[in-house]
Amino acid sequence: MTQNSEVVRREMRAFIEENFLYLQPDLKLSDEQDLLAHGVVDSLGFVELVEEVQGRFGITVEDVEVTEENFGSIDAIVAFVHRKRAG
Amino acid sequence: MCGLAGIVRPAAEGVPVSEDALMRMARSLRHRGPDGFGLLLDEGAGLVSSRLAIFDLHRGWQPLVSPANDSAFVYNGEVYNHPELRAELTAAGEQFATTSDTEVVHRMLEREGLDALDRFNGQFAFAWWQPRHRRITLVRDRFGVRPLHFAHLPDGSLAFGSEAKALFASGEISAQADLDGIDDVFTLWGARPPRTAFAGVRQVPAGGVVIWEQGQIVAERRWWKPRYGEDPIAQEEDLEALLRDSVRLRLRADVPVGTYLSGGLDSSLLTALAQEETEGELRTFSVAFRDRRYDERAQQEQVAAAIGTRHVVVEVGASDIAGAFPEAVDHAETPLIRTAPAPLLLLARAVREHGITVVATGEGADELFLGYDLFKEVELRTLARSDPRRAEALLDEVYSYLGSAARRGPAFRRFVLETGADDVLLGSHLTRVQATATVKSLYDPGVREAAGERSLERLRAELPAGFSGWKQLDKASFLEVSTLLETYLLAAQGDRVAMASGVEGRYPFLDHRVFAHAAGLPAGMKLDGLEDKRPLRSLAARVLPESIASRPKQPYRAPEVAPFFEAGAPAWVEESLAPESLAATGIWDAGRVEGLIRRCRAGRAEGVREGMALVGVLSTQLWHRAFIGSAARTYPKETTEPRVRIDRTLKLSTRKAR
Numbered sequence: 001m002t003q004n005s006e007v008v009r010r011e012m013r014a015f016i017e018e019n020f021l022y023l024q025p026d027l028k029l030s031d032e033q034d035l036l037a038h039g040v041v042d043s044l045g046f047v048e049l050v051e052e053v054q055g056r057f058g059i060t061v062e063d064v065e066v067t068e069e070n071f072g073s074i075d076a077i078v079a080f081v082h083r084k085r086a087g
Numbered sequence: 088m089c090g091l092a093g094i095v096r097p098a099a100e101g102v103p104v105s106e107d108a109l110m111r112m113a114r115s116l117r118h119r120g121p122d123g124f125g126l127l128l129d130e131g132a133g134l135v136s137s138r139l140a141i142f143d144l145h146r147g148w149q150p151l152v153s154p155a156n157d158s159a160f161v162y163n164g165e166v167y168n169h170p171e172l173r174a175e176l177t178a179a180g181e182q183f184a185t186t187s188d189t190e191v192v193h194r195m196l197e198r199e200g201l202d203a204l205d206r207f208n209g210q211f212a213f214a215w216w217q218p219r220h221r222r223i224t225l226v227r228d229r230f231g232v233r234p235l236h237f238a239h240l241p242d243g244s245l246a247f248g249s250e251a252k253a254l255f256a257s258g259e260i261s262a263q264a265d266l267d268g269i270d271d272v273f274t275l276w277g278a279r280p281p282r283t284a285f286a287g288v289r290q291v292p293a294g295g296v297v298i299w300e301q302g303q304i305v306a307e308r309r310w311w312k313p314r315y316g317e318d319p320i321a322q323e324e325d326l327e328a329l330l331r332d333s334v335r336l337r338l339r340a341d342v343p344v345g346t347y348l349s350g351g352l353d354s355s356l357l358t359a360l361a362q363e364e365t366e367g368e369l370r371t372f373s374v375a376f377r378d379r380r381y382d383e384r385a386q387q388e389q390v391a392a393a394i395g396t397r398h399v400v401v402e403v404g405a406s407d408i409a410g411a412f413p414e415a416v417d418h419a420e421t422p423l424i425r426t427a428p429a430p431l432l433l434l435a436r437a438v439r440e441h442g443i444t445v446v447a448t449g450e451g452a453d454e455l456f457l458g459y460d461l462f463k464e465v466e467l468r469t470l471a472r473s474d475p476r477r478a479e480a481l482l483d484e485v486y487s488y489l490g491s492a493a494r495r496g497p498a499f500r501r502f503v504l505e506t507g508a509d510d511v512l513l514g515s516h517l518t519r520v521q522a523t524a525t526v527k528s529l530y531d532p533g534v535r536e537a538a539g540e541r542s543l544e545r546l547r548a549e550l551p552a553g554f555s556g557w558k559q560l561d562k563a564s565f566l567e568v569s570t571l572l573e574t575y576l577l578a579a580q581g582d583r584v585a586m587a588s589g590v591e592g593r594y595p596f597l598d599h600r601v602f603a604h605a606a607g608l609p610a611g612m613k614l615d616g617l618e619d620k621r622p623l624r625s626l627a628a629r630v631l632p633e634s635i636a637s638r639p640k641q642p643y644r645a646p647e648v649a650p651f652f653e654a655g656a657p658a659w660v661e662e663s664l665a666p667e668s669l670a671a672t673g674i675w676d677a678g679r680v681e682g683l684i685r686r687c688r689a690g691r692a693e694g695v696r697e698g699m700a701l702v703g704v705l706s707t708q709l710w711h712r713a714f715i716g717s718a719a720r721t722y723p724k725e726t727t728e729p730r731v732r733i734d735r736t737l738k739l740s741t742r743k744a745r
Contacts, residue, residue: 018682018685019686019691021682022678022679022681022682022683022685022686023525023528023529023679023682024528025678025679025682036497036498036501041498042498042502042522042694042696043495043496043498043499043502044495044693044694044695044696045498045694046495046496046497046498046499047494047495047496048691048694050494050496063491063493063494064493066493066494066495066496066497067496067497068496068497068498071496
């Protein structure tokens with residue numbers, strides 16, 4: 001991953017901690033952990049996550065791209081943003 | 088419609104019941120009955136009433152004493168078929184001093200005992216004092232429209248009152264929090280009777296009877312329970328005839344009756360039927376929101392115009408909600424998870440200002456005829472087992488009002504279609520329980536551990552015998568009637584905020600004959616695919632324009648976060664959420680609440696879950712400050728106090744056997 005990817009990783013982790021993990025302060029979230037399965041984000045949180053990625057990184061997310069494969073974990077988001085920027 | 092209260096001691100001798108205490112109890116309920124106080128003192132017993140005059144305005148005083156002077160009666164509510172019952176009793180030789188329903192109900196009880204309850208069509212709570220047995224009988228109507236609280240005191244005395252505040256006003260019990268009751272609110276939206284949010288204060292359940300004799304509670308049972316299952320006899324009943332008769336009965340009053348008009352199917356149908364039964368102009372009232380996302384004004388005005396009512400719109404903005412919210416909590420006497428009671432409190436106030444004290448309203452239709460999305464979710468979870476694609480497509484259709492399904496991604500579908508799928512008892516309600524549980528994430532760790540999953544465990548343990556074998560949608564309807572409807576919609580969002588202004592709500596869909604018909608229909612006749620409330624829609628198509636009859640359900644909601652975080656929000660919001668205030672209440676983890684507050688301030692807490700969590704915290708703080716964390720309220724004699732009738736030391740006859 002590039003340095004840019006590390007920025008994406010750091011910023012998304014900070015965003016998730018600030019906005020979702022206040023409800024689970026004891027959870028040690030790893031980058032590969034499933035955000036839905038661990039209840040870190042609910043369905044509205046998922047929408048918020050998608051919008052944050054769009055706004056923060058200046059990319060357009062198509063409806064068909066709103067999937068767990070792309071947004072289900074911090075790793076998934078980093079990879080998705082990387083692909084979109086490369087694409 | 089009134090407030091009632093009283094205290095009874097185990098023995099006639101001994102500590103007398105204080106007239107001052109009884110008057111404080113009456114004054115604490117003055118909002119329920121601003122037209123007059125009545126007090127009866129017996130040996131070791133006292134009953135009080137605060138009266139809202141609806142029938143026999145000049146003579147219908149309470150407490151009532153039987154002609155034989157051997158029992159007394161205080162009553163809150165209406166039995167709508169009282170003229171028919173009165174005619175029967177008169178034919179049997181009974182004579183009456185008033186034309187009120189109170190006297191008919193009391194006389195029926197005197198003659199037939201509690202068997203008479205099955206004859207009553209209405210909404211009521213009462214206390215029936217029989218000094219010969221030193222017995223008091225507390226009874227509540229089938230669905231729990233009217234409230235009734237009681238406390239069994241350490242010396243065996245029983246204090247009771249329409250609202251818990253009357254018990255605290257007596258000086259015989261102080262307000263303490265009940266964690267299980269509070270946790271019920273954050274699980275099922277309301278404490279399930281007999282539990283309340285207060286330790287030691289219980290409620291008579293819907294359709295319940297509590298009998299106290301000589302210091303002991305000797306019976307607690309249900310005189311009526313909701314029964315489900317296909318019933319050929321009930322199916323043969325004509326819904327239109329039943330509903331028209333229910334509306335006709337509920338328009339009986341010696342004062343004008345109006346209706347609440349939400350703009351949806353149920354209140355529109357009810358209003359159309361009420362207009363047909365009303366000579367002259369029917370008055371209708373509705374809440375409109377300045378925030379257009381919640382507003383149904385256009386639909387309401389369309390219905391009012393189509394039916395031809397004289398309509399009043401009460402527009403509510405965020406600051407109005409914030410301003411009224413503490414008062415709504417004070418009347419509800421419980422933490423809340425929605426702000427929705429506050430606009431209804433303001434609506435009732437406006438109704439009163441327009442000179443109306445009785446309104447018919449549409450609660451019950453969604454529960455009986457399967458109107459809520461929750462019922463559709465039950466069907467979709469079943470469908471998802473055989474055809475998940477189709478279930479997902481239909482789910483997106485159900486929730487199309489939430490915006491683009493694709494943008495909601497996989498989480499929403501998975502949440503709705505998988506949550507509760509394996510729970511044969513409570514499966515229908517676990518999406519709501521889980522969505523509500525965000526507020527529990529904010530509990531102090533000790534509270535979280537103490538509460539555990541006990542609220543749901545209690546509910547499971549108290550389900551009717553054979554419940555697991557019921558049809559899925561019958562189970563879901565039963566749970567909806569016995570949790571949300573009874574504990575929240577009819578209470579915090581119903582009786583309490585209407586009676587705050589002395590306005591009586593009446594519920595034509597909760598006529599027990601309408602219920603029996605609906606519960607006896609096969610579920611498929613009520614909900615077919617996504618087509619809900621089919622019998623009501625069919626009836627509505629005959630009496631309303633097509634565009635109204637086919638209108639989809641729009642949940643009644645009010646803004647939840649904005650009122651408390653907009654510029655100019657009341658100072659109590661910040662005070663309530665300060666770490667020291669949170670610590671004083673002892674329910675919340677201040678650090679987690681701070682996370683939520685950050686989100687609210689940033690305008691990010693736009694979801695239902697966080698809205699409920701914020702309202703849960705704020706209302707708990709207000710409730711605690713109003714009842715638990717401050718000195719007991721005093722209720723001194725008011726200069727504007729209404730007329731008081733006092734029967735001093737009546738010495739009810741204990742000799743005459745009946």
